[in-house]
Amino acid sequence: MLFNSLHYIFFLPAVVILYYLLANRFRWILLFLASCFFYMVFKPEYILILSAIILIDYFSGIYIEQAEGRKRKTLLIVSILSNVSLLAFFKYYNFANTLFGTLMWKLGSATPFPFMEIILPIGLSFHTFQSMSYTIEVYRGNQKAERHLGYFSVYVLFFPQMVAGPIERFASLGRQLKEDHRLTYENIVNGLRLILYGFFVKMVIADNLAPIVNEVYANVGMLNSKHILTGIFFFSLQIYADFYGYSLIAVGSARMLGIQLMDNFKTPYLAKNIHEFWQRWHISLSTWFRDYLYIPLGGSKVKVSRWMFNILVVFTVSGLWHGANKTFIIWGFLHGAIYLIEHFTSRFIKLPSFKLMNVFLVLKNFVLVSFIWVFFRSENLTKAKQIFNSLFHNTSVADNFVVDVRIWILLLLFIISDFLLFNNRADVYMSKLKTPIRWVAYALLLFCILALAGVEKQAFIYFQF
Amino acid sequence: MSIKSISIKVIALLLLLVGLNMLYKGTLWKKDLDKEADMLLELLNKQDTCDILYFGESSNCTTDSFELCKKYISELTAEYYPSLRLASVDRPAMHAGIYLSVIKNIPATAKVKTLIVTMNLRSFGANWIHSKLETPLQKSNVMYQLYPPLVNRFMLSLNCYEKKNEVERDADMKRQWANEPFHFPYPFKYQTVIEWDNGVGNGSFLNPDGSWDMLKIGLATSYIKTYGFQINTETNPRIKDFDKIVAVAKQKKLNVVFNLLAENVTYADSLVGKDLVFLMQQNKQLLIDRYTKKGALVVDNFEVVQGKDFIDQRWTTEHYKERGRREIAKNVAEELKKIYSREFVEEFKNQSD
Structure with missing residues (x-):
C-alpha cells in the first residue's frame, strides 16, 4: 500500500482507532495483521520471503544467545549468509550474471547460468538490514533474544517503516512495541x-x-x-x-x-x-x-x-x-x-x-x-x-x-x-x-x-x- | 485537552477546508480542468447558452483532409434548427462512461434541454473497453465527479482511478476474446474471437502469386476483433453507462437522443462474411430495442453510410466523408423533430466551408 493513496487515508485511522481500543497484550496481533495487509497489497506472495527472513532471524537470535564460542560465531555467519543470500538472489543475481557473462565472453565462452525475470520484493533491502541488525546485536550481547515470535514479526513487519525505513534497531522499536501506549492528544x-x-x-x-x-x-x-x-x-x-x-x-x-x-x-x-x-x-x-x-x-x-x-x-x-x-x-x-x-x-x-x-x-x-x-x-x-x-x-x-x-x-x-x-x-x-x-x-x-x-x-x- | 477544545479545532478544520475549496474553485480549478478534464470546461461554457448538446468522439469532428466542407455532424445537424443553439462537446476516444460523468454535471437550471449522445457499436467491444486510451480517460474522469472540486483534485493526485498499464489492458482484452464464446443460432466453426482471428489470419486471403495478402488479412482480422462480440446486457460496462445516461436524463428532465453510428457493414461482409454481419446486426437491434423501450430516441444510422464514404479504408473507424456526415446529420435532425417539430427547417443549407 502506498502512503499517498486513498487506501492509506482510511487504513491508518482504522488501525489507530483499533489499536487504542485493544488491550496492550493484543495490539501486536493487530499490528501484525495490519502490516501483513499493508505489504500484501503490493504483491501478496512476497510475504513468504518476509516470513522466511523473520523465521531465520528469530531462531538465529535464540540459538546465538544460547551458543558459546565458535558455535556462536558460526550461527551468526549462517544467519547473515541466509539473509544476504535472499537479498543477493532477488537483487543481484542478474547483475552478477551479466558481469560473469562479460568475463566469460572475453574468455571466449558464455555464462552457463540463465537470466531470470526476477521482480524485486518491495523494500527487501530495508527489512533484511533491519532484521540482520537484530541478530548481530544478539551476537554482541547487546540485545536479549526475543522469545515472542509475534513481537519479533511485528518488529520486522511494522507497516509504517517496513518498506523504506527508517531502519530501526530492536532495542528501540522492539521495546516500544511492548509498551502500553496511551491515546494522547x-x-x-x-x-x-x-x-x-x-x-x-x-x-x-x-x-x-x-x-x-x-x-x-x-x-x-x-x-x-x-x-x-x-x-x-x-x-x-x-x-x-x-x-x-x-x-x-x-x-x-x-x-x-x-x-x-x-x-x-x-x-x-x-x-x-x-x-x-x-x-x-x-x-x-x-x-x-x-x-x-x-x-x-x-x-x-x-x-x-x-x-x-x-x-x-x-x-x-x-x-x-x-x-x-x-x-x-x-x-x-x-x-x-x-x-x-x-x-x-x-x-x-x-x-x-x-x-x-x-x-x-x-x-x-x-x-x-x-x-x-x-x-x-x-x-x-x-x-x-x-x-x-x-x-x-x-x-x-x-x-x-x-x-x-x-x-x-x-x-x-x-x-x-x-x-x-x-x-x-x-x-x-x-x-x-x-x-x-x-x-x-x-x-x-x-x-x-x-x-x-x-x-x-x-x-x-x-x-x- | 478537553473534548470541547478538540471539537472547536475539528470545526475550524472543516471550515478551513470549505474555505480552501472556495479558494481553489475561484483560482486554479478551471486551469486544472483545461489541463486534465477539458470536456467539463466545455460543458460549463455551453450548458447555459445552448438548447441541445451533442456528445461525441472523433466521429463528430473528423473530416477528410481533401474535403472542402469541414463541418462536423453536430454542425450539419444544427443547420436544420437555425432557431436553436446546438453545440458539441466532443473529444477523440470518448465513450458513454465519460459522457455519463460529464452529463451528471449539468445542473437543473441549465438552458440545455436535449442531449444527443453518440452510440458507437465498437465502444461495446473488448477492443475499446480495454483500449490503452482508457487509463487517461479514467484519469480525466476523476475531475468530472460530483464532489467538491478540491476533493476531485486531491483524488486525482492520489491517482484514484484504474491505472492499468498497456500490457495489463492488452491482457484483459485477450482474456475477453478467449473466454467469451459466441452463441450463434446456427452452427459456426469458431467458438471465440481468438479462434476466429486465427482461422482468418491463417492465409485466408492470397495474392495472385500465392503469397498471403497481408493487407486484407490484417483488415479482416481487425474487423473480427472489433465487431466479433455479442453484447451481454448483464456485464457490458457500456450498457450500464447508457442505462445510467437514460436514468440521469430522466432525473434532470432532459431529452436524450442516442445517435447509433454507421459502421462499415459492406466491408465487414466482403472481408469476413455474413457471420460477422449477423453479430453486428444482432447487437445493433439489441441496442435499438433496449433504449427505445427505456424511452430514449434512437437514431438508426447503422447502415446509412456506404463503404466508400468512410475516410479510413484500411482501418475500422467511424470517420465519415462529407456525404456520410450529412446523411447522419439528416437522420438525427429528423429524429429531433419529435421534440422540436416547429423549429425544424426542411430547407437544407447545402453550403460548403
Whole structure:
C-alpha cells in the first residue's frame, strides 16, 4: 500500500482507532495483521520471503544467545549468509550474471547460468538490514533474544517503516512495541503534523518535480545545457523530497500509535561537506553501515591507508545496497572519494568561518551531491555520460522546455521551510508557533496538498530498494 | 485537552477546508480542468447558452483532409434548427462512461434541454473497453465527479482511478476474446474471437502469386476483433453507462437522443462474411430495442453510410466523408423533430466551408 493513496487515508485511522481500543497484550496481533495487509497489497506472495527472513532471524537470535564460542560465531555467519543470500538472489543475481557473462565472453565462452525475470520484493533491502541488525546485536550481547515470535514479526513487519525505513534497531522499536501506549492528544497531533508536512514534501514537491526530471532524462540530447542543469538540480530536490516525505509520513504514522521512530533526515542539503551530508541524509542507513560494517572493518582506529580503504568500501557497498547497477557503485564510490578528498584538504586549508563562506560551502556541497546524483538517476553509465556530455556541449541548443511558475513558487516554499527546519523537526517546529501562525501554516500546507499535488502516478523512489 | 477544545479545532478544520475549496474553485480549478478534464470546461461554457448538446468522439469532428466542407455532424445537424443553439462537446476516444460523468454535471437550471449522445457499436467491444486510451480517460474522469472540486483534485493526485498499464489492458482484452464464446443460432466453426482471428489470419486471403495478402488479412482480422462480440446486457460496462445516461436524463428532465453510428457493414461482409454481419446486426437491434423501450430516441444510422464514404479504408473507424456526415446529420435532425417539430427547417443549407 502506498502512503499517498486513498487506501492509506482510511487504513491508518482504522488501525489507530483499533489499536487504542485493544488491550496492550493484543495490539501486536493487530499490528501484525495490519502490516501483513499493508505489504500484501503490493504483491501478496512476497510475504513468504518476509516470513522466511523473520523465521531465520528469530531462531538465529535464540540459538546465538544460547551458543558459546565458535558455535556462536558460526550461527551468526549462517544467519547473515541466509539473509544476504535472499537479498543477493532477488537483487543481484542478474547483475552478477551479466558481469560473469562479460568475463566469460572475453574468455571466449558464455555464462552457463540463465537470466531470470526476477521482480524485486518491495523494500527487501530495508527489512533484511533491519532484521540482520537484530541478530548481530544478539551476537554482541547487546540485545536479549526475543522469545515472542509475534513481537519479533511485528518488529520486522511494522507497516509504517517496513518498506523504506527508517531502519530501526530492536532495542528501540522492539521495546516500544511492548509498551502500553496511551491515546494522547500530543501523539495524535504531532503524528498528524508530520504526516501533513510529509504529504506536502512528497506529493507537492517530489511528485511535481518527477515529470520534469523524467522529461530531462528522456530528452537530454535535445535540451539546452541550462535545462539539463535544471533537471540535475531538480532530481536532487526530487529524491530528497520523495524520501524525506516518505520518512515523515512513516514517523508520523508510528507516532500516532505512540511509537517514536528515528529521524532519517536532518536538512541534508544544508550540509557544508560530504561528511556532514551523510550525518544528515538517510541517517538510519548511515548508522547501520557505521555500526555493522565500518567499525568491524576497524573504523578509524587503523592506519591511514586502511582507514581510507574502509571509507571507500563502506561508501561503495552503500551504493551497491541501493541497486544492482554499476551506476550505484560509482555513486557510492564518488561519495567516498570526495569524503576523503575533503578530509585531507581540510587539514591543509583552513577556511575562515563567516556566514558568506558557509553559504558558499552549502552551495558547493549541493552542486557536488547533485552531480553525483546523475549516476544514481541514470539507468546506465552511457546515460550518465550522455547527461554530462550534453550539459557541457548543448549550450546553443534551442528547445521549448519551460518550467511552470507554480513549480518555482512551490520550490521556494520548500527551500524556505527547509531553512526553517534546520536542526528542527516539523512537528516540534509547528508546536512552537503561535496558534494563528500555525493555522496559517496548516492552511497553506493543506491547500498545496489538495490543490497543487502532482497528478502523475509516482511511487516512492526508495520502494525499489 | 478537553473534548470541547478538540471539537472547536475539528470545526475550524472543516471550515478551513470549505474555505480552501472556495479558494481553489475561484483560482486554479478551471486551469486544472483545461489541463486534465477539458470536456467539463466545455460543458460549463455551453450548458447555459445552448438548447441541445451533442456528445461525441472523433466521429463528430473528423473530416477528410481533401474535403472542402469541414463541418462536423453536430454542425450539419444544427443547420436544420437555425432557431436553436446546438453545440458539441466532443473529444477523440470518448465513450458513454465519460459522457455519463460529464452529463451528471449539468445542473437543473441549465438552458440545455436535449442531449444527443453518440452510440458507437465498437465502444461495446473488448477492443475499446480495454483500449490503452482508457487509463487517461479514467484519469480525466476523476475531475468530472460530483464532489467538491478540491476533493476531485486531491483524488486525482492520489491517482484514484484504474491505472492499468498497456500490457495489463492488452491482457484483459485477450482474456475477453478467449473466454467469451459466441452463441450463434446456427452452427459456426469458431467458438471465440481468438479462434476466429486465427482461422482468418491463417492465409485466408492470397495474392495472385500465392503469397498471403497481408493487407486484407490484417483488415479482416481487425474487423473480427472489433465487431466479433455479442453484447451481454448483464456485464457490458457500456450498457450500464447508457442505462445510467437514460436514468440521469430522466432525473434532470432532459431529452436524450442516442445517435447509433454507421459502421462499415459492406466491408465487414466482403472481408469476413455474413457471420460477422449477423453479430453486428444482432447487437445493433439489441441496442435499438433496449433504449427505445427505456424511452430514449434512437437514431438508426447503422447502415446509412456506404463503404466508400468512410475516410479510413484500411482501418475500422467511424470517420465519415462529407456525404456520410450529412446523411447522419439528416437522420438525427429528423429524429429531433419529435421534440422540436416547429423549429425544424426542411430547407437544407447545402453550403460548403
